[in-house]
Amino acid sequence: MFAKSIVPKALGPFGLAAALLILLTIALLAAPAQAQSSMPLDPGDAEPVDSTDLAGIGGPSEMLARQWKLLRPAIITYTIQQGDNDYAIARRFGLDIDTLRFSNDWMRRNPDLIHPGKELVILPLPGAYHTVAAGDTLPSIAQRYGVPTADIMQFPLNRVNAAGLLSPGQKLVIPYGRLDYADRILPPAAANGYALAWPLRGTLTQGYRAGHLAIDVASYYGAKVYASRGGRVTYARFSPDGWLGFRVIIAHDGGLRTSYSHLSGIFVEEGETVARGQVIGQLGSTGNSTGPHVHFEVWQGASKVNPLGLMPAAAD
Ligand SMILES: [Zn+2]
Helix, strand or coil: CCCCCCHHHHHHHHHHHHHHHHHHHHHHHHCCCCCHHHCCCCCCCEEECCCCCCCCCCHHHHHHHHHHCCCCCCCEEEECCCCCCHHHHHHHCCCCHHHHHHHCHHHHHCHHHCCCCCEEEECCCCEEEEECCCCCCHHHHHHHHCCCHHHHHHCCCCCCCCCCCCCCCCEEEEECCCCCCHHHCCCCCCCCCCCCCCCCCCEEEECCECCECCEEEECCCCCEEECCCCEEEEEEEECCCCCCCEEEEEECHHHEEEEEEEECEECCCCCCEECCCCEEEECCCCCCCCCCEEEEEEEECCEEECHHHCCCCCCC
16 A cells, blocks of 8 residues: 555654654653552643653754654643633644544544543544554554554554564554544546546645645545646656655646655655556655645746646535
């Protein structure tokens, strides 16, 4: 499913940092553990759950925090206050409601149980918090949440050994992990009467304007991204500019070109011919991006043009 794995390419430069962090984590584990229950949780306070947070660890952690776009250095718990609701709590911590649901089993079963005094696990980034069950393996968990195995294995707060062995009850952060959704999203309409089809069904989060000569279409991490028109792939790699992350560019007939950035996976190769509506990659948040979306650019000849002028008004 994660064809032509690009994860090592993405994480390669951070391999040494990861190794250093693992050593530091081992050192921390050898120190007397801070019992979670010994931490007073004043109403409204959010306290670290875990002594292996990244605070106070040196350079490598800062690099990793940047790489993973951590909102906080640790997993914390939050005690629900009078008047709270799931949306407000998610907003307060920079997360979405799904992340709250995917990291608190009781909330997934029955979100109406939100009441003052109840505690919520708050992750340092969008995703899920998985409790390992008997029979779980890293690849099976990764597949279930629609993320690369390496993302779980190398995430700094997960204590996964080099062999990738898990024990039942172990907790794992699944960065950007999502349950069920990615495969339920329908492909965009073929839009054959238009020059271009939408690259995926999603929410238009940024339009075409000065300073942003593209449109942003957001959806779930791992959602499939489709070629807007048939053509030849001229670029399929990690963009060296540090902004666009994993990127695909397709050259079409008539001097038209389309570009798809911030992908988490690329399923095509440079030189390959693709058909309109063919899956070319999956949605991600690589490069300078605050959440899973495609930064979609269109050129007519040498000029960037507004993609919305060439596509139907909506993806369906
Ligand atoms: Zn953009």
